[in-house]
Amino acid sequence: MRVVLHVWRQPARSAHGRFVRYETDDVTPDMSFLEVLDVLNEALRARREEPIAFDHDCREGICGACGMVINGRPHGPRRATTACQLHMRHFRADTELWVEPWRARAFPVIKDLVVDRGPLDRVIEAGGFISARAGSAPEANTTLIGKAAADRAMDAAQCIGCGACVAACPNGSAMLFVAAKAAHLAALPQGEPERADRVAAMTTRMDALGFGPCSNHGECTAACPKEISLDTIAQLNRDYLTALLRAEPRADTL
Amino acid sequence: MRRVTLWRSFIGKKILMAATGLVLFLFVVGHLLGNLKVFEGPDRFNAYAEGLRALGAPFFGRGELLWIARLVLLGSVGVHAWAAAVLTRASWRARPVAYKSFEPVATTYAARTMRVGGVLLALYVVYHLLDLTFGRLNPAFEPGNVYHNVLASFRVWPVAALYALAMVVLGLHIYHGLWSAFQTLGLNRAPSEGWRRSVAAVIAVAIAGGYLAIPVAVLTGVLR
Amino acid sequence: MTPLDAHVPSGPLESKWTRHRAELRLVAPANKRKFHVAVIGSGLAGAAAAASLAELGYTVSCFCFQDSPRRAHSVAAQGGINAAKNYQNDGDSVFRLFHDTLKGGDFRAREANVYRLAELSGNIIDQCVAQGVPFAREYGGQLANRSFGGVQVSRTFYARGQTGQQLLLGAYQALARQTAAGRVRLYPRHEMLDVVVVGGAARGVIARDLVSGDLIAHPADAVVLATGGYSNVYHLSTNAKGCNVTAIWRAYRRGAAFANPCFTQIHPTCIPPGGHHQAKLTLMSESLRNDGRIWVPATAGDQRAPGEIPESDRDYYLERLYPSFGNLVPRDLASRRAKAICDSGLGVGPGGQGVYLDFRDALERLGRQGIAERYGNLFDMYERITGETPYAVPMRIYPAPHYTMGGLWVDYNLESTLPGLFVIGEANFSDHGANRLGASALMQGLADGYFILPYTIGHYFAQASLPRVAADHDAFRGARGEALEWLKRLLAKSGRRTVEQFHQALGRLLWDACGMSRSAAGLGAALDAIRALRTEFWEDVYVGGDAADLNQALEHAGRVADFFEFGELMCRDALERDESCGCHFREEHQTPDGEAARDDERFAHVAAWQFTGSDASPERLREPLEFSTVRPSTRSYR
Numbered sequence A: 001m002r003v004v005l006h007v008w009r010q011p012a013r014s015a016h017g018r019f020v021r022y023e024t025d026d027v028t029p030d031m032s033f034l035e036v037l038d039v040l041n042e043a044l045r046a047r048r049e050e051p052i053a054f055d056h057d058c059r060e061g062i063c064g065a066c067g068m069v070i071n072g073r074p075h076g077p078r079r080a081t082t083a084c085q086l087h088m089r090h091f092r093a094d095t096e097l098w099v100e101p102w103r104a105r106a107f108p109v110i111k112d113l114v115v116d117r118g119p120l121d122r123v124i125e126a127g128g129f130i131s132a133r134a135g136s137a138p139e140a141n142t143t144l145i146g147k148a149a150a151d152r153a154m155d156a157a158q159c160i161g162c163g164a165c166v167a168a169c170p171n172g173s174a175m176l177f178v179a180a181k182a183a184h185l186a187a188l189p190q191g192e193p194e195r196a197d198r199v200a201a202m203t204t205r206m207d208a209l210g211f212g213p214c215s216n217h218g219e220c221t222a223a224c225p226k227e228i229s230l231d232t233i234a235q236l237n238r239d240y241l242t243a244l245l246r247a248e249p250r251a252d253t254l
Numbered sequence B: 001m002r003r004v005t006l007w008r009s010f011i012g013k014k015i016l017m018a019a020t021g022l023v024l025f026l027f028v029v030g031h032l033l034g035n036l037k038v039f040e041g042p043d044r045f046n047a048y049a050e051g052l053r054a055l056g057a058p059f060f061g062r063g064e065l066l067w068i069a070r071l072v073l074l075g076s077v078g079v080h081a082w083a084a085a086v087l088t089r090a091s092w093r094a095r096p097v098a099y100k101s102f103e104p105v106a107t108t109y110a111a112r113t114m115r116v117g118g119v120l121l122a123l124y125v126v127y128h129l130l131d132l133t134f135g136r137l138n139p140a141f142e143p144g145n146v147y148h149n150v151l152a153s154f155r156v157w158p159v160a161a162l163y164a165l166a167m168v169v170l171g172l173h174i175y176h177g178l179w180s181a182f183q184t185l186g187l188n189r190a191p192s193e194g195w196r197r198s199v200a201a202v203i204a205v206a207i208a209g210g211y212l213a214i215p216v217a218v219l220t221g222v223l224r
Numbered sequence C: 001m002t003p004l005d006a007h008v009p010s011g012p013l014e015s016k017w018t019r020h021r022a023e024l025r026l027v028a029p030a031n032k033r034k035f036h037v038a039v040i041g042s043g044l045a046g047a048a049a050a051a052s053l054a055e056l057g058y059t060v061s062c063f064c065f066q067d068s069p070r071r072a073h074s075v076a077a078q079g080g081i082n083a084a085k086n087y088q089n090d091g092d093s094v095f096r097l098f099h100d101t102l103k104g105g106d107f108r109a110r111e112a113n114v115y116r117l118a119e120l121s122g123n124i125i126d127q128c129v130a131q132g133v134p135f136a137r138e139y140g141g142q143l144a145n146r147s148f149g150g151v152q153v154s155r156t157f158y159a160r161g162q163t164g165q166q167l168l169l170g171a172y173q174a175l176a177r178q179t180a181a182g183r184v185r186l187y188p189r190h191e192m193l194d195v196v197v198v199g200g201a202a203r204g205v206i207a208r209d210l211v212s213g214d215l216i217a218h219p220a221d222a223v224v225l226a227t228g229g230y231s232n233v234y235h236l237s238t239n240a241k242g243c244n245v246t247a248i249w250r251a252y253r254r255g256a257a258f259a260n261p262c263f264t265q266i267h268p269t270c271i272p273p274g275g276h277h278q279a280k281l282t283l284m285s286e287s288l289r290n291d292g293r294i295w296v297p298a299t300a301g302d303q304r305a306p307g308e309i310p311e312s313d314r315d316y317y318l319e320r321l322y323p324s325f326g327n328l329v330p331r332d333l334a335s336r337r338a339k340a341i342c343d344s345g346l347g348v349g350p351g352g353q354g355v356y357l358d359f360r361d362a363l364e365r366l367g368r369q370g371i372a373e374r375y376g377n378l379f380d381m382y383e384r385i386t387g388e389t390p391y392a393v394p395m396r397i398y399p400a401p402h403y404t405m406g407g408l409w410v411d412y413n414l415e416s417t418l419p420g421l422f423v424i425g426e427a428n429f430s431d432h433g434a435n436r437l438g439a440s441a442l443m444q445g446l447a448d449g450y451f452i453l454p455y456t457i458g459h460y461f462a463q464a465s466l467p468r469v470a471a472d473h474d475a476f477r478g479a480r481g482e483a484l485e486w487l488k489r490l491l492a493k494s495g496r497r498t499v500e501q502f503h504q505a506l507g508r509l510l511w512d513a514c515g516m517s518r519s520a521a522g523l524g525a526a527l528d529a530i531r532a533l534r535t536e537f538w539e540d541v542y543v544g545g546d547a548a549d550l551n552q553a554l555e556h557a558g559r560v561a562d563f564f565e566f567g568e569l570m571c572r573d574a575l576e577r578d579e580s581c582g583c584h585f586r587e588e589h590q591t592p593d594g595e596a597a598r599d600d601e602r603f604a605h606v607a608a609w610q611f612t613g614s615d616a617s618p619e620r621l622r623e624p625l626e627f628s629t630v631r632p633s634t635r636s637y638r
């Protein structure tokens, strides 16, 4: 199959970028989208041109490293699918694809399709954890957790930190990412003691890092390869409101 | 700075917006119910308008409670618009570069037009006050004769059209607004989406439709 | 030649670790801050270690080549993690877990370490639950278990098909907490290129900032390598694209002995290679073998669709050959049998490289819902990749390189032969001997990181005398210079072949000669071929771009260059180990019914290779293996 790619090329953070048109007919339907970029890059090297830089590692849809906007959709048109798991059999032969990096103020482009997603780590550092030092844990089965709660926690915990939600959001908001982590830990009794502080800390950091506010567009969920639900956002807001009405959170735990 | 706040944080502002939005929403509902009395004829309708002013008697003097209500409304619009403005600027800053081609799949027309829709509503309200409350833009204005005033201005079809347009904008704003408010106030619990969206839609259509009925009725001569 | 001393404490097996812990020296709380530990790697082992050390008060820096510690390849682990909790009341115990693991490793692991691992397995589950890892639960709210290959009890804890991800997020979040507290400094997008040795001890690393290309000299009081496995030496494997041998290889060149490099696990249940552009192979969790039945058509060239092949014309060869374990035999057996079956022309799918993993019966038994509950996301992944749904047609699977039991040699304290250099997780030669049982690597990584290293490293600090060294120390200058030179050399050539092409060629060589079955002849030939290819590499490679920039081709080139040197050691080790054991199957040494024939007389030892110079051949040191509680038996799963 023959594919035309318009890929965003940007030499460096501050440099200005542009789309460059490439063409390859060395594509088979069983290839993943990243394998197409691999093939293209080999061709570019053969021509002594600079290959396209893009983040990737596991190629299994689990590490969250890959991510680019393909024809206006983060991770491409397939629902619940990362770019590395997007296979060409889902495209017509003779497709034309526009490939761009995540675009958000919080995610500056480093090179070509590679962006800096560090801010997502900063949000977790602010409070996206349960304080449990190694060695201090009680016997695992002393806290019973109903299957329903465990499943809810797991649904939210699946987030791979890819940043597609931010890329998809018209406001460049990280609400879904933050909400997913908050919902994961809020669903478990172990997460209860720090629940309010966690929400306060993570959302405050989120605002400070240059992510936008959420106005409930729902694009994030649609783009999320793990289909994290909008309900997690409702829950985050609910917990925030509760924290508001409740007494001051203890800053020391954070 | 880790405290949860209403005024500084994004979520806080959203909560303010939802709260004030709901106040405004309640007004719009009440106002609609009132306005529909126009179909009960001049006397009843004017009596209602008069009643508004007598509201709260004997504890309040004539018009006092109305003024309190007006202040609440004014405050709400102020806060609502302020929050809207701040959040809008923040989201513009957060998304400086646009995509070559972005294909929205989830967001609705209503959601995307909240901001401009809001502004239009604000402008509309200003015009509307000058038209029917102060009568500046309504040559045939007769203080006290509310029924007459409404019909007078709606008989001019461009005015009626303007109102109709505003009602559509209002409907859209309420449609996303209501659902959004549920979400912002954390009222949406799994499985949310589905029915809450439809409820918001039904309410929005009912309100816009109700309001629309009046100019339409006037133009079609049902009201005369 | 004196054998390596593993410093295993004396006394009965059951009490070794307890006693040892009591005897390990401690660092005063106030002083811990003064000790700086450089942890290379943020996987289960690295993140757990970095977080735990920081909790204790040490000053920690943590490196990874991904853009976030959360992306370490541990994230890809699907199946689960073992622990001897005996929650199922099916007769599990620390001793049984110890015994299964030792036996699974075909008696080529260090008894004391394996026992300690089994001993700590329970604490790991407790710790992870406390962190909020959402393990699967039963309706009563208690933790659920599944069974895994090579054992007859159900002791595997899991979080859907994303156990590694959830465990890693637990460790990552603990790490994040310490980062916020200022006790850990993260160095994402940094690749370690060398260990710096001062006064005979590891005193820091040279790392390349992958964005700016800067080479940073990073002094420390101890270095911990948690850099994972190197299955990518085969080019195609279940590992992430970035997995490499570079970190431990450079350490080897600086004096740390490399143990059992030829022990590489080929995983039986992977999606068969598709097109020629294949970038990596995808694992289908071994847990699928609990409910899936493996078979091939009984007669070669049977072209019927699997569904149309009646029971009578199917060969459920594992159930036939190993009645007591059936589809749950250890990985090395399952893989070797699959290869044998396919070589004999019975394989299915493109190129006859595949066997069926069939869920028909399980679907009848549990229903679609029940199966989805257990394997939903795995089935989706399979469908995404192959376009076929396992709910309707059986999966096609084929073995692929997956895990490397070999790694840097470490003693009981997880310290390598280079003082001050500790190695944890898959990067060390580990407790899995010649073959790793499923769900035991996550266990080992976390045991090392949470519960072993934090004690033993303190012991090291308490007795070592560590003069301050700064980044401008000659040793750092020198190492940095060498690294720079080496990068320049890689970029210098403007040859005709790309790094990828060389990597493919090397991979094919190793897969054929040093994969699922090995022979003296094949290995000998491979050694020459690799040397020749390596020379070509340095003559004819084209990398492109420059060193002071984000240059992914350069990163790859460096890793492949190291794979070349390492591949040679791998074959050498396979050649010298003139026996069959676990994954290491020497065609010359097999029982009549084709099982591995161990030679405990000559090879009941760990082979650890000592670097002696670039062109000199390395020295083969030994750590003899004694077994006090179990007599090495011939593994039988029949």
Ligand SMILES: Cc1cc2nc3c(=O)[nH]c(=O)nc-3n(C[C@H](O)[C@H](O)[C@H](O)COP(=O)(O)OP(=O)(O)OC[C@H]3O[C@@H](n4cnc5c(N)ncnc54)[C@H](O)[C@@H]3O)c2cc1C
Pocket: C040, C041, C042, C043, C044, C045, C046, C063, C064, C065, C066, C069, C071, C072, C073, C074, C075, C076, C077, C078, C079, C080, C081, C163, C164, C190, C191, C192, C193, C226, C227, C228, C229, C238, C239, C240, C243, C244, C246, C247, C283, C402, C403, C424, C425, C426, C427, C438, C439, C440, C441, C442, C443, C445
């Ligand atoms: C697909 C798959 C499924 C698996 N399933 C299971 C399972 O179900 N159960 C089980 O027990 N085991 C499983 N395993 C094995 C297990 O996941 C790994 O052995 C284990 O996670 C390794 O953890 P680690 O911390 O040692 O290394 P990793 O998690 O691989 O981490 C390596 C770290 O080192 C860093 N690093 C590497 N090289 C350098 C360098 N040169 N410079 C700087 N940083 C570097 C990386 O950035 C990364 O942070 C599976 C493995 C794979 C590949």
Ligand code: HEM
Pocket: A214, A215, A216, B014, B017, B018, B019, B020, B021, B022, B024, B025, B028, B077, B080, B081, B084, B114, B115, B117, B118, B119, B121, B122, B173, B174, B176, B177, B178, B180, B181, B182, B184, B185
């Ligand atoms: C003064 C003019 C107005 C402006 C500028 C304005 C603007 C906005 C904006 C930008 C939002 C945010 C949408 C989102 O982020 O989800 C919003 C929400 C809302 N508006 Fe308005 N609006 C105005 C008037 C009104 C009126 C008259 C009503 C009453 C019918 C109203 C009801 C709402 C509601 C209920 C919401 C939902 C709050 C939320 O998002 O949680 N608004 N408005």
Ligand code: HEM
Pocket: B028, B031, B035, B049, B050, B052, B070, B073, B121, B125, B128, B129, B132, B133, B146, B150, B163, B167, B170, B211, B212, B214, B215
């Ligand atoms: C067909 C639609 C409408 C009609 C016929 C109508 C009619 C009127 C009339 C007659 C008054 C004057 C009442 C009095 O002075 O006693 C009034 C006031 C007002 N209307 Fe409307 N209205 C309509 C729609 C709206 C809408 C959609 C809004 C808001 C979004 C709105 C907001 C107001 C406000 C704020 C006042 C001033 C109330 C006060 O303080 O006295 N109206 N309207």
Ligand code: SF4
Pocket: A158, A159, A160, A161, A162, A163, A164, A165, A166, A176, A177, A180, A220, A223, A224, A225, A226, A227, A228
């Ligand atoms: S919420 Fe979804 S889209 Fe956002 S980071 Fe997590 S996985 Fe990616």
Ligand code: F3S
Pocket: A168, A169, A170, A171, A172, A173, A174, A175, A176, A213, A214, A215, A216, A217, A218, A219, A220, A221, A233
């Ligand atoms: S798209 Fe953006 S506006 Fe909110 S609901 Fe999702 S974050």
Ligand code: FES
Pocket: A055, A056, A057, A058, A059, A060, A061, A062, A063, A064, A065, A066, A067, A082, A083, A084, A085
């Ligand atoms: S490369 Fe890991 S998710 Fe795509």
